[in-house]
Amino acid sequence: MANQVEPKLIKPLFDELQKERFVTLATVDHETGGPNVSAISWVLAKDEDTVYFAVDNRSRIIENIKTNDKAVINLIANESTYSISGTAGVKQEKLEGVPLKLALVEIKISEVRDVMFYGSKIVAEPQYDKTYDKDAAARLDKQVMDAMRKA
Template sequence: MANQVEPKLIQPLFDELQKERFVTLATVDYETGGPNVSAISWVLAKDESTIYFAVDNRSRILENINKNNKVVINLIANESTYSIQGEASLKEERLPEVPLKLALVEVAITEVRDVMFYGSKIVTEVQYDKTYDKKAAERLDNQVMEAMKKA
């Protein structure tokens, strides 16, 4: 059975990407040419064809995208696992109104593929806990998500 492929986000995925959440991001390493996978959480679907994410502006992710803009965001949601392919570009070198020096990256989606293996579904989604000051983390998360929504 072939996996479902869409040219843009389906509604349940768009809805899941309206809040901070755990995803992995695959880029092509600018030094080795091999795969590079990072875990990120400041991610937002701007519309069905565009995803924004924020990372430290010194991140290797940015160097990788500068050399090769092809990316894959791996999202576990909707009882499945999705590979969201796209072309990334630096939208803003520094997000305004955020105390950290974070860059905003825009991903133009080229393909959304359900990559869950046949005959199975996700029954528990990934959860994580911030290990530093909870109030400071919540304040920062809100600042970053609001800045991305305004972009």
């Protein structure tokens, strides 16, 4: 059913956010004041009220969040599309236990909205493939997800 609004993650979404997956992230651009959308994959629901994600600590996303803490994650799951809105902040400038300089960002959820257009459902979720060394990618993904779980 479209246009449902919740104050926190529902169980199917929480479960989907326990593993690396494709989502888009919208922030307010620190230079233009307009929308900025990025695709990210290192995302984890810490609990029903909090989502973590990791990005390069030199990313434009970090500067955007430091200037304006509003953020939205767009998640395609549970046969629908969801907008997960909240306030974001850098929890760790450098995520521990990871060889890259990744920042850990925390979003405190204020609203989860089903934004799928009326009378429809998602029949296939987005998929992606890593284009670099598969073993190295799997090792790094595990390190990042483990570090986020420990944070």
